Amino acid sequence: MAFGSLREGKSKRIQSVKITPLAVPDMPLLNCKGVHQKVFLRSLIEVTTEGGLVGLGETYGSRRTLLGLQRSADALVGLDPLHLHDLRHRVVEALPEGGGVNAPTAVADHQLTDVVTSAFEVACMDLQGKILGRPVSDLLGGKVRERVAFSAYLFFKFAKQYDADRPDRWGEVLTPDAMVGEARTLVEENGFKSLKLKAGHLEPALEIETMLKLRETFPGAPLRIDPNGGWTVETAIRIGQTLDGVLEYMEDPVLGMDAMAEVASAVSMPLATNMVVIEFEHLEEAIKKNAVQVVLSDHHYWGGLRGSSHLARACQALGLGLSMHSNSHLGISLAAMTHLAAATPNLTYDCDTHYPWIETDIIEGGKMQFQDGTLTPPAGPGLGVALDRTAVDRLHQLYLETGIDDRDDTATMRRYIPDYERRVPRW
Ligand code: GKR
Ligand code: MG
Numbered sequence: 001m002a003f004g005s006l007r008e009g010k011s012k013r014i015q016s017v018k019i020t021p022l023a024v025p026d027m028p029l030l031n032c033k034g035v036h037q038k039v040f041l042r043s044l045i046e047v048t049t050e051g052g053l054v055g056l057g058e059t060y061g062s063r064r065t066l067l068g069l070q071r072s073a074d075a076l077v078g079l080d081p082l083h084l085h086d087l088r089h090r091v092v093e094a095l096p097e098g099g100g101v102n103a104p105t106a107v108a109d110h111q112l113t114d115v116v117t118s119a120f121e122v123a124c125m126d127l128q129g130k131i132l133g134r135p136v137s138d139l140l141g142g143k144v145r146e147r148v149a150f151s152a153y154l155f156f157k158f159a160k161q162y163d164a165d166r167p168d169r170w171g172e173v174l175t176p177d178a179m180v181g182e183a184r185t186l187v188e189e190n191g192f193k194s195l196k197l198k199a200g201h202l203e204p205a206l207e208i209e210t211m212l213k214l215r216e217t218f219p220g221a222p223l224r225i226d227p228n229g230g231w232t233v234e235t236a237i238r239i240g241q242t243l244d245g246v247l248e249y250m251e252d253p254v255l256g257m258d259a260m261a262e263v264a265s266a267v268s269m270p271l272a273t274n275m276v277v278i279e280f281e282h283l284e285e286a287i288k289k290n291a292v293q294v295v296l297s298d299h300h301y302w303g304g305l306r307g308s309s310h311l312a313r314a315c316q317a318l319g320l321g322l323s324m325h326s327n328s329h330l331g332i333s334l335a336a337m338t339h340l341a342a343a344t345p346n347l348t349y350d351c352d353t354h355y356p357w358i359e360t361d362i363i364e365g366g367k368m369q370f371q372d373g374t375l376t377p378p379a380g381p382g383l384g385v386a387l388d389r390t391a392v393d394r395l396h397q398l399y400l401e402t403g404i405d406d407r408d409d410t411a412t413m414r415r416y417i418p419d420y421e422r423r424v425p426r427w
Helices: 063-076 084-094 114-132 176-190 204-216 233-242 257-264 280-291 304-318 330-343 389-402 409-414
Strands: 015-025 039-049 055-060 151-157 195-198 223-226 249-253 272-274 295-296 321-324
Touching: 015 063, 015 389, 039 063, 039 114, 039 389, 039 409, 055 063, 055 114, 055 330, 063 084, 063 114, 084 114, 114 304, 114 330, 151 176, 151 330, 151 389, 176 204, 204 233, 204 304, 223 389, 233 249, 249 295, 257 272, 257 280, 280 304, 304 321, 304 330, 321 330
Parallel strands: 151 195, 195 223, 223 249, 249 272, 272 295, 295 321
Antiparallel strands: 015 039, 039 055
């Protein structure tokens, strides 16, 4: 069918698309490439139809993502929000050179067309729900669970941002004992039942000690560790063997499919990834090499919510476990993640989320609250969230004031440690 013919029906067509860059205050959280900037960047998407329905979406705020969104926004005018194939077609036509989206220190580079399509897809799914009067989880096949479980996402951190005059409420977390303290607070405040350590910053012996102390403090809680490829194969095997029986999975211990396969053959726990399997095309090699046993889905680059449902089905067919990845995000993304997770039968692990690390949100009613480490998808229609306009304006203003328009954790680290060198793997 010619895509042109889809543009002439009678349904509620898209009339306008608005993209607003936002800067969200962040904490000095550490990873193997440096430290988080004082703000993280997000793009807010508002898609308005004839008749005034508004669909919301949220995605990365990196310079290339923002440009891609802005350059394809006009191509969406006239689109039927139910026609997601047409959406993809229009985005691909609007961005013929494609390419990757990420800033130089991001953990993986995603296709610009995937990221832009995914962002608009969520806004279209929100619209579909509003048109039909149903929550997004219903559009994904309906809830298979009422509550979605998230894990506590632990980060080593500095006491304060390099230019702040006082520590944030979490203080400095640079030792195994301090990390146990951070974990206790996150668990007390949110009820999380599983924990994930962002590793690759401290030397391996200290990160092993951290995991053992977490095991002692939270007996029975599923534990994971993720150094974002910060270890050599040798180090990863040693850590994996030492933590045998302690971890439910080890996430991206090393860089690249072959290195992952080598580690996978030498350790007993599954290896998970959001770095080597980031497109459907990567699944075949991962399976052939047995490099990965758990894939972390992420609707921001797997083609949106429907694309992520397809990934789930593929993982089921291929015998792979499924978990959910997170980057720094706000409540629109969290609502989308929760609808998706509630409607994904084979989600075999608790989802990741950076959400506890933000102090302010742009959704009406303020931050969503975890109960027993879980969330229920907001009642629809659509995603079930509305914008707090004052908060949006504030974070947009912050974007304009800070002048930060890309993520660079390594350059930020040099504000604390001037001779810091980015080395991946480091240990
Ligand atoms: O925010 O430092 C961070 C994380 O390392 C993030 O960039 C990763 O994308 O959380 C992510 C992961 O699971 O790899
Ligand atoms: Mg990861």
